[in-house]
Amino acid sequence: MPARNILVINCGSSSIKFALVNEAHSQFTLSGLAERLGSQDAVLHWQRGGEQDSLMLPSGDHRAALAQLLPLVQGAAGGKLHGIGHRVVHGGEQFTAACRIDAQSLQAIRATAPLAPLHNPANLQGIEAALKLFPSLTQVAVFDTAFHQSLPEHAYRYAVPEPLYREHGVRRYGFHGTSHRYVSHRAAEMSGxxxxxxxxxxxxxxxxxxxxxxxxxxxxxxxxxxxxxxxxxxxxxxxxxxxxxxxxxxxxxxxxxxxxxxxxxxxxxxxxxxxxxxxxxxxxxxxxxxxxxxxxxxxxxxxxxxxxxxxxxxxxxxxxxxxxxxxxxxxxxxxxxxxxxxxxxxxxxxxxxxxxxxxxxxxxxxxxxxxxxxxxxxxxxxxxxxxxxxxxxxx
Ligand SMILES: Nc1ncnc2c1ncn2[C@@H]1O[C@H](COP(=O)(O)OP(=O)(O)O)[C@@H](O)[C@H]1O
Ligand SMILES: CC(=O)OP(=O)(O)O
Ligand SMILES: [Mg+2]
Known part of the structure; x- marks a missing residue:
């Protein structure tokens, strides 16, 4: 089987960080940043090999930036894109691992948005735009919180009345789980x-x-x-x-x-x-x-x-x-x-x-x-x- 290409998308409220990852190469095939989205100064920057380039996207939103990205990604992937991985900041208690994006998981991600009002709505915008542009591609959500679902209860509970936890999800979730998981694996490898x-x-x-x-x-x-x-x-x-x-x-x-x-x-x-x-x-x-x-x-x-x-x-x-x-x-x-x-x-x-x-x-x-x-x-x-x-x- 030839090495596969995955587009990774990290959507912020006014930015999209992206990377095209080939499973056989440690360097990204293509990577970049669309920033100031929604404003007159919206701009897309990318690097491929040693080359850098950028494109102004006046008033461009997440969807406009992803639409511009599409031909770049297709070109860099030699026409072969196998899936899209999205960073999703908050997965609540529903998600203990990454999941395929379908109607059900999308609904669950929407339901956690009140817990992460600064992050999840932007993540959802990226997912929705990508689903429209790449309807036939497998898309996956990878949650910052998932790695921390193994916390024991004495570490994740706040000392507030129990109904706030049970009925409203008020507890500690933790973030950056994808990074902590990755570096702890690498640290173990580096240390034998x-x-x-x-x-x-x-x-x-x-x-x-x-x-x-x-x-x-x-x-x-x-x-x-x-x-x-x-x-x-x-x-x-x-x-x-x-x-x-x-x-x-x-x-x-x-x-x-x-x-x-x-x-x-x-x-x-x-x-x-x-x-x-x-x-x-x-x-x-x-x-x-x-x-x-x-x-x-x-x-x-x-x-x-x-x-x-x-x-x-x-x-x-x-x-x-x-x-x-x-x-x-x-x-x-x-x-x-x-x-x-x-x-x-x-x-x-x-x-x-x-x-x-x-x-x-x-x-x-x-x-x-x-x-x-x-x-x-x-x-x-x-x-x-x-x-x-x-x-x-x-x-
Ligand atoms: N050479 C450096 N010395 C000190 N801080 C640095 C250096 N290079 C980058 N940083 C700091 O790293 C921070 C950004 O970290 P980064 O992991 O890129 O952010 P993000 O969370 O957006 O991915 C900034 O505070 C920046 O100043
Ligand atoms: C969850 C979080 O803090 O993410 P970032 O470091 O990307 O802002
Ligand atoms: Mg970073």
Whole structure:
């Protein structure tokens, strides 16, 4: 059987990230980003081989962008596209694994939208547009939450009255499961351990950030909760705050729920603390020049990350290694070293040179000799989504 091609789509509210994955090649055949969708500046960027190109799509929406993508994908796939894998952020309690998209699963995904109002409606727009454009192709939904359905009840329940859980689904779900699953498998491979017989702490640090405790290939705890706002400091998200903050702002400043949601999701985190940027690269440069806000934002980010990892260690029988991944985890020796410096009680220590070497896609171990393993593992959510799609094509 010739190697198959899977188109992977990750739809955000105003963007589509995509990759054409061939099962026989580690590099993507084609990849790109459509952004600012719905605005006059909507644009599609893509790369194929070493070449980059872009196309303006004035007022183009998700469907317009996918329609432009179609000939590009068909051309790059040599006319042979075997399936489409969609990232879906929230699968509620219905989905413990990826599933084929049909009328029934689509209905279930729609039903979880109130749990993820910032993410699922955009994911659904992408699915609906792709179904119209590729009606005869197998399409698969891969959920961020599915990997965390193995959390024990004491890790996923909030201490609020039980009917809120039973009748309204108020519980911790966790996100970034596709990434935590992928990097923990890779970490086991890199260490010569069986994924089904090893224990890991994982820190996914991108625009969204989360930690995860993984035991024998299963998620046992994770820092995100009902929504992707709980837990760590992120690019623009606050992570944990006192739950009374909502009431306090409403009472003292007269703010609406929408205003507070926007504050905590889009104006907080690294951006809010620094007053400068949500981008860790910019913050590191500003810190080098003595910027006070950037310096504080990095300190808070690393301290809160370390505190979360120490908390996650409660879910592990032993520690086979700590994994750093995501744009920051894969590229910032500074964040890794500041974080690990807070974790001396777990016995963790870095090798300075190895830490400096593992950037821009270089994977490897960065712990000091004689200390517990610390690994940098580039994540590849697109490849994992393609693998899950292929597995369902085979089934
Ligand atoms: N060389 C670098 N040093 C520090 N941070 C970096 C570097 N390269 C990328 N990052 C950070 O990675 C983050 C984006 O991570 P990424 O995983 O690409 O995001 P997303 O969640 O959108 O996939 C940004 O904060 C960016 O500044
Ligand atoms: C769920 C989530 O936080 O995703 P992202 O990191 O892509 O924003
Ligand atoms: Mg990413």
């Amino acid at each position: 351990l069986a994924s089904g017989d090893s224990s890991w702490l994982s820190a996914h640090l991108g625009n969204g950030c989360s930690t995860c405790a993984i035991v024998d290939g299963q998620s046992r705890d994770t820092s995100m909760g009902l929504t992707p706002l709980e837990g760590l400091v992120m690019g623009t998200r606050s992570g944990d705050v006192d739950p009374n903050l909502h009431g306090h702002l409403a009472r003292t400043l007269g703010w609406s729920l929408e205003r507070i949601d926007t504050l905590l999701n889009k104006e907080s985190g690294l951006l809010g603390l620094s007053g400068l940027s949500n981008d860790m690269r910019s913050l590191e440069q500003a810190r080098d020049q003595g910027h006070v806000g950037a310096t504080l934002a990095i300190e808070v980010f690393c301290y809160r990350l370390a505190k979360s990892l120490a908390g996650m260690s409660c879910a592990l029988p032993q520690l086979d290694g700590l994994i750093f991944t995501g744009g920051i985890g894969e590229n910032s020796p500074l964040v890794r070293s500041k974080t690990v410096a807070h974790l001396k009680l777990l016995g963790l220590a870095l090798d300075k040179e190895a830490n400096a070497r593992c950037i821009r896609g270089v994977a490897g171990s960065i712990h000091a000799h004689g200390h517990p393993r610390i690994l940098v593992v580039p994540t590849n959510e697109e490849r994992q989504i393609a693998l899950d799609t292929l597995a369902l094509l085979n089934a």
